Amino acid sequence: MLALVDGNNFYVSCERVFDPRLEGIPVGVLSNNDGCFVARSAELKALGVKMGQPAFQIRDLLRRHQVRVLSSNYALYGDMSQRVGAVLGRFAPRIEGYSIDESFLDLSDLGADAPVALGREIRATVRRWTGIPTCVGIGPTKTLAKLANRVAKKVPGLAGVCDLCDPETRARILADFPAADVWGIGPALSRKLAGVGIRTAADLAAMPRTQARQLLAVTGARIVAELQGESCIALELAPPAKQATAVTRSFGEVVTAWPDMAAAVGSFAARAAEKIRAEGSLSASLTVFMQTSPFRKDPQYAVGFTATLPPTDDTLTLVSHAVRIARGLWRDGIRFAKAGVILQDLSPAAEYAGDLFSPPRRGSVELMASIDAINARYGRGTISPAVAGGGRRGWRLKSQTCSPAYTTKLADVPRVRT
């Protein structure tokens, strides 16, 4: 038996913990670069604002209803996510942090007799200790726990907890649940299902396995089995090693000058290098890409190039390769809107035996450790390669209404007057 605990409007809820004036009013959090809505309070959803909706398209509506629109504050959300995870860990020893706002808990040995009561207790404790409201979905498989969670969010009478372990309850709920909303069914599979007259989760669960395999491939067949109560997607107690690490950004202003692009790509590479060092990985493959905005009438241009290199986590090596690749992709007269650096072919640094013909730069390990220590203490980017700090600042993200780093920066910790 599994439970899925999911934060309600997570980013908005994080903001509300530290700014209670946001309670009860429409609040939205924007994607990077202040582009689209990625979190909406219940009040904002009620106004018809959709997930992913570009803010500029509904400026009038936002003004008319005095919607509080915030830039995203990932330092805050990441820290709050850890706090929620710490509370959940006290309830269940076997737990998978699935995303920044969702965790699967293995309840098998815990509350088998009264799972709903346990769910309520988890919810209340997370709320009391972190300030974050959640809903709990319970079921025999991950897919059913996800589905239960959606139902818990939608049906007020359930008080935030829905249990689908009982087959009769399950049949009743699934008959009323759109197949398109099942975990793993996206727009493409949803169209295929509609084509053969499958509309509800109950229809999907009743599908013969051979038909599911044929129409929806192995992933779809797995979903059908999971809906029938047969577990196919295991709990991942330890996150598997990453296969790739990317740093990609849309620019605050279009980039038309090479020094700005060099600075942007250089800083993306430096950040990517930090990320793989933090997980103890080396990268043997580096991709750089840059592109224009598909939303503009400008001539379109999108290019990328992947280089293979001796495994490394050295910022200076990766930055110089990235900037060299970017130089080769660069074209004057193009209005670039976005670029990125992707490190692939990752392997554990501890297992690397070295390369006789391309030894690492001398002192690389010590230098990187020093850079990481200084940036950890004094803030990200305190030390960075010169190219990454050059150029004009225009490419940097727009973030016009970001809340303080309440929990991760001493200067931003809230003051309490007595």
Added chain:
DNA sequence: TCTGGGGTCCTAGGACCC
């Protein structure tokens, strides 16, 4: 004017091997 970022998995098809 203004439209996110970071991942994973699966499949089909091509190249290549004996």
Added chain:
DNA sequence: TCTGGGGTCCTAGGACCC
């Protein structure tokens, strides 16, 4: 006229997730 069978590996692209 007539040209096998069985396998692996890699890559690009599609689909999905939050």
